[in-house]
Amino acid sequence: MNFRSIIRMFFVLVVFFGGLRSVKAQQTEATPIPEDLLTVAEASQYEATSTSAEVNRFLAACDARAEHVTQFEYGRTSRDQPMTGIVIASSAVTAPPKDDRLVVLLLGNIHSGECDGKEALLMLARELTLNPNHPWLQKLIIVMAPNYNADGNDNMAPDNRPGQIGPLRGMGKRETAQGFDLNRDFMKLETPEGRALVRLIDRWNPHVFIDCHTTNGSIHRYPLTYDIAHNPAVASELRDYLRNTMMPEVTRSMKSAGVDTFYYGNFSMDYTRWETYGFEPRYSIEYLALRGRIGILSESYSYTDYKTRIDVTREFVRRCLDFTVQDSDRIAALLTSMEKGFVEVAATKPSDLQIAVDAQMAPFDRKEVVLGRLPNSETPKDYEVEFWGNFQPKHSVPLPWAYVIPAEESKVLANLQAHGIHVEQLQKSVKAKVRIQTVASSRRNARAFQGHNLVTVTANSREEERELPAGTLIVRTAQPLGRVAVWLLEPTSVDGLTTWNFFDHALKEGSDFPVMSIGDPSSLPLVKVAAPDTSR
Numbered sequence: 001m002n003f004r005s006i007i008r009m010f011f012v013l014v015v016f017f018g019g020l021r022s023v024k025a026q027q028t029e030a031t032p033i034p035e036d037l038l039t040v041a042e043a044s045q046y047e048a049t050s051t052s053a054e055v056n057r058f059l060a061a062c063d064a065r066a067e068h069v070t071q072f073e074y075g076r077t078s079r080d081q082p083m084t085g086i087v088i089a090s091s092a093v094t095a096p097p098k099d100d101r102l103v104v105l106l107l108g109n110i111h112s113g114e115c116d117g118k119e120a121l122l123m124l125a126r127e128l129t130l131n132p133n134h135p136w137l138q139k140l141i142i143v144m145a146p147n148y149n150a151d152g153n154d155n156m157a158p159d160n161r162p163g164q165i166g167p168l169r170g171m172g173k174r175e176t177a178q179g180f181d182l183n184r185d186f187m188k189l190e191t192p193e194g195r196a197l198v199r200l201i202d203r204w205n206p207h208v209f210i211d212c213h214t215t216n217g218s219i220h221r222y223p224l225t226y227d228i229a230h231n232p233a234v235a236s237e238l239r240d241y242l243r244n245t246m247m248p249e250v251t252r253s254m255k256s257a258g259v260d261t262f263y264y265g266n267f268s269m270d271y272t273r274w275e276t277y278g279f280e281p282r283y284s285i286e287y288l289a290l291r292g293r294i295g296i297l298s299e300s301y302s303y304t305d306y307k308t309r310i311d312v313t314r315e316f317v318r319r320c321l322d323f324t325v326q327d328s329d330r331i332a333a334l335l336t337s338m339e340k341g342f343v344e345v346a347a348t349k350p351s352d353l354q355i356a357v358d359a360q361m362a363p364f365d366r367k368e369v370v371l372g373r374l375p376n377s378e379t380p381k382d383y384e385v386e387f388w389g390n391f392q393p394k395h396s397v398p399l400p401w402a403y404v405i406p407a408e409e410s411k412v413l414a415n416l417q418a419h420g421i422h423v424e425q426l427q428k429s430v431k432a433k434v435r436i437q438t439v440a441s442s443r444r445n446a447r448a449f450q451g452h453n454l455v456t457v458t459a460n461s462r463e464e465e466r467e468l469p470a471g472t473l474i475v476r477t478a479q480p481l482g483r484v485a486v487w488l489l490e491p492t493s494v495d496g497l498t499t500w501n502f503f504d505h506a507l508k509e510g511s512d513f514p515v516m517s518i519g520d521p522s523s524l525p526l527v528k529v530a531a532p533d534t535s536r
Contacts (some may be wrong), residue, residue: 036061037126041119041167046307048169049115050122052081052150058122059086059146062129067092068137069129075196077151078178083196085145088128090137096204097141102328105206106144106317107197110182110213110284112152112172113161116300117212120314121146139325143204148197151177163216166306183211184450186287187280187488188500189418199534201288202420207335208294208324211284212313216302218266221371221380223304224312226250227264227297229289230279230391232356233483235338238289246294246323253319259312260371263389264299267372274370276389279359280495281487290483292339294331296320339480347478350401351519355486356393357493364390395492399482400517402524403489404434405473409514412502413473416488417531421481424474424526432468432524434516437461437491442507454499457491459513466516474526489515 033042039058040050050058063071063086070092075083087093089101096103106124108117121144128134128142136142147153153172160173175181176191185194201209215225228242247263254261265274281287285295298316300309324331345353363386374381405412407425416423437459445454475485491498491513498507506514 033126034065037065037129039119039122039126041306041310044167044169046305046310047167049119049156049167049171050147051156052147052153055118055122055147055150055153056082056084059084059125062086062125066129066132068132069125070094074145074200076192078176078192079151081150081154083145083148083150083193085143085200086125087141087143088125088137089141090132093141100328100332101139101141102207102324102332103141103143103204104208104210104321104324105201105204106142106146106210106212107148107284108144108146108212109150109153109172110148110211111174112149112155113164113174114212114214114300115153115167115171116214116306116309116313117298118146118153119310120212120317123310123314124317136321136325139328140321142321143200143206145197145200149176149182149193161214161302164214164302165304180450183284184282186284187282187495188452188497189415195418198419201291206288206293207331208296208320209285209288210296210298210317210320212298212317213300214302214309215264215299219303219373220267220301221373222260222262223301223308224254224259224261224316225264225299225301226261226316227276227285227299227389229286229295230276230359230389231281231286231290232279232359232391232393233487234286234289235292235342237334237338238292238294241334242294242296246327250316250319250323253322254316257315257319259315261316262368262370263387264297265370265387265389267370267383267385271372271383272385273363274368274385274387274389275361279361279391281484282495287484290487291481292335292342292483294335342482343478343480346399346401346476346482348521350399350477350521353399354393354396355399355483356396357487357490357496358393358395359391360394361388362390362392363388397486397490397492398519399477399486400435400519401521402477402518403475403485404432404468404516404518405475405489406514407469407471407473409473412497412515413529414532415497415502416475416485417529419481419484419488421475421485421488422479423529424476425529426468426470426472426474427525427527429467429469430524431465432518432522433463433520434466434468434518435461435463436466436516437513439491439507439509439511439513442509452501455501455504455507456494457498457507457513459491463519473529474524491515
C-alpha cells in the first residue's frame with residue numbers, strides 16, 4: 001500500500017466510523033488530574049503515545065504520590081532497558097499476600113504499534129493512585145505492566161501500522177529489538193522479555209490476566225472485540241465459565257456503556273463465517289489458561305480513532321474488573337478446585353485424563369449475528385454467520401505420572417525452570433517401566449517463523465523396563481503447571497519444545513525420542529533440582 005492510499009484510507013475511515021457512539025463511562029476520576037499524572041496521549045490531544053522513559057516517569061510519579069502504589073522492575077530488555085510495572089492494593093504490597101484477595105495482571109504493549117492499551121492502563125493506574133479507597137482494591141491486587149515491549153515501543157514511526165488511525169506522530173513496532181513477536185514466545189521463552197514476564201506471572205500467579213491489543217482485519221462495527229482461550233487442553237470448567245458466565249455479562253455491561261463488543265474474529269470471504277485465531281499456548285491468553293488462570297484478550301479496533309480506542313480499552317478493562325470483584329469468591333473457588341482436582345488425579349490416576357496436544361477449528365452449534373457493513377460501503381449490515389472458534393481435540397495423549405529427561409538436556413531444563421515447573425532428579429540409578437516414543441516421521445518447515453523452522457513429529461509408543469541413571473531429570477505432572485509440562489515435553493505437541501527445535505538432534509526417523517514417561521505412580525529416590533538464580 002502506497003502513502004497516498006494510506007492517507008485516503010485514513011480519511012475514509014474517519015468518516016466511516018465518525019458515527020461511533022461515545023463511551024459513557026460509569027466511573028470517572030473524582031479529582032482534577034495533576035500535571036505529572038497527565039498521560040502523553042492526553043497532553044498531546046491524542047496525537048502521540050508515550051516513550052518508555054515517559055512511561056517509567058509516569059509510574060514513578062504514581063509511586064511517589066501514593067503509599068498504596070509500588071513501582072517495580074521485573075526484567076531488562078535485549079537493549080538493557082528496564083521493564084517496569086506497578087502493583088496497586090489497599091495498602092503497599094511487594095508480594096502476593098496470604099489472604100482472599102484476587103491478583104489481576106494487566107498487560108499493555110506486547111505489540112508496541114498497538115499502543116492504546118498502554119495509554120489506557122496508565123489512565124487506570126492514575127485513577128487508582130488518586131483513590132486509595134477505590135472499590136476494586138477491597139477485593140483485588142492489581143499488577144500492571146503497561147509497556148511490555150519497551151524496545152519496540154521506542155522504535156516509533158508514523159507508518160509502523162499502515163491504515164491504523166493514529167497516533168498521528170507515530171507508534172512503536174510490533175517486534176522487539178531482536179525482531180521477535182513476544183506474543184509467540186510464551187512456550188519457547190527465548191527472549192529476555194518473555195522470560196521476565198513469565199517470572200512475573202510465576203511470582204504473582206494472577207487469577208485474572210488481561211492482554212491489551214489493537215487489531216485491524218475485517219471491516220465491522222465493533223470498536224473493540226475480545227477473546228478467551230480456545231485450547232481444548234484447558235480445563236473445561238474454566239472455558240465454560242468464561243464463555244457462559246463472565247464474558248456474556250461483560251458484554252452486557254459494555255452495551256450499557258454504549259459499546260457493542262463481540263468475540264475477536266474475521267469474516268470469511270463470503271461472509272458466512274466469523275473465524276477466530278489459533279489455540280496454541282505460544283499466545284498469551286492460551287498460555288495463562290493452560291496454567292489454570294483466566295486469560296482475556298482485548299482488541300481495540302485499528303480503524304476507529306485513537307482516542308476512542310483508548311477509551312473503549314479502558315472501559316473494557318474496567319468492566320472486566322467490575323465483574324471480577326462481583327464474582328471474586330466464585331472465581332477463587334473455581335481456580336482452586338480446578339488446580340486441586342488436576343493435581344490429585346495426576347498423582348493417583350493420571351491415565352484417567354487425556355490431554356489434547358493438537359486441535360482443529362470447528363463451528364459452535366449456534367449461529368451468531370455479527371455487526372458488519374456491506375462490502376466497500378458505509379452501509380451497516382448484520383450478518384448471520386457460523387462462529388468458527390470451537391476447537392476440538394485432534395490428537396491427545398494420556399497424562400503420564402512423570403516425564404523422564406536425560407540429565408544432559410540442559411537447555412530443556414532451563415526452559416522448564418523458566419516456566420516455574422518443578423523439576424527433580426534421581427539420587428541413584430533405578431529400574432522403571434517407561435513409555436518410549438519412536439519417531440515415525442519428522443517434518444521441518446522450509447520457511448522460518450520467528451527464527452525457527454518449526455518441526456512436526458508423529459511417533460509410535462511402546463513400554464519397557466529401562467535402567468534410569470542417577471541424575472536423570474524427572475518432571476511429575478502432579479503440580480499446578482502439569483498441563484504446561486505435557487505441552488512442552490510431548491514430541492507430538494504442536495507447540496512444544498520439539499516444535500521449537502529443542503530436540504532437532506534426536507529426530508531421526510526410527511530413533512527413540514529422548515524424553516520418556518512413566519505412566520503409573522511410582523516410588524523413586526528424588527531430590528529437587530535447585531532453581532536458577534534470576535536476581536540481578
